[in-house]
Amino acid sequence: MKLGIVGLPNVGKSTLFNAITNAGAQSANYPFCTIEPNVGVVAVPDKRLDKLAEMYNPEKYTPATIEFMDIAGLVRGASKGEGLGNKFLANIRESDAIVHVVRCFVNDDIIHVEGSIDPKRDIETINLELILSDMEVLDRRIDKTQKMIKADKKYQAEYDFFVRVRETLDAGKSARSVECTDEEAELLSSVSLLTNKPVIYAANVSEDDFKGGIENNPYFKIVKEIADSEHAGVLPICAEIEAEISNMDKDEKELFLSDMGLQESGLDRLINECYSLLGLISYLTAGQPEVRAWTIKKGTKAPQAAGKIHTDFERGFIRAEVVAFDDLMACGTMAAAKEKGLVRSEGKEYVMKDGDIVLFRFNV
């Protein structure tokens, strides 16, 4: 899973990206690497996995991970190929979701490319570039659908829908803001539009606003209104504070956060929100030599979940032995959970739940 970080220059993207990569590098437990200078992999924080590690004391601890890509340089005119425009759009196309950083901090020392702090204008500037690129892609699909109507009238509804999406783009709105039936949503996702990708607006507020409560920040309110209007996520964050935290060890970090009345860092929240924005959940495997979180889409059935570990597990699937995380914790050991009948035997139709601890039985 790959998330692209976008935003105008000087809004705090690199600061946030560095905090992300630093946080990964700091926690020795987490596998972390920088694949390319602008791509980093971070662990999805999961307290359940930590508890399992305490219980099993395994050699290996493998959390779920997400990839972040710092997509710098998206400016006005990018869709016309200005600057390195097309490259950035291609990077966004590769992303499963977008983290759109919006400048909500005032600091006259840090130049704003558009001359002032104005989150609405900034969001529209970036989105317009994506919309212009989407228009080209959508127009090709509209042409194709129009030709198909000549052969078969049943494509008329599809055509009408795409025209409606085009009108939304014409109005300067993202494709994700189109109201859709389930069927239409599926149709829409068959055209790979940038403005239909899930997005989280990360409102980068000042240190003072973050500490003092962001309800008072008028810029954050604007970002939230925009996010709500287009089915997008929103999260206040202070990139500078996150950069600071990312240099601390675990105890220092906890103390720092509790001083601010927080339980988790903005970064951890961002990672977790991205995970759920993408409709992802984790199931866990626990024992020796490894405790591990496996990423699946919400709604995945047991055999397909098993296939994540190995294709043989899916092909030869017999059943899954499943215990809920809370049940295992309440019992203290797997043996006790079994004795109490809390380890269930589930078949092919079982829909996996977040936090299931699983052992798959399969034929080879």
Ligand code: GDP
């Ligand atoms: P980018 O061009 O979007 O990658 O922006 P940078 O991350 O390079 O940030 C531009 C400048 O803004 C740097 O000098 C940062 O230190 C500063 N900056 C970033 N985030 C914050 C923040 O939350 N508060 C303040 N005061 N400055 C920030």
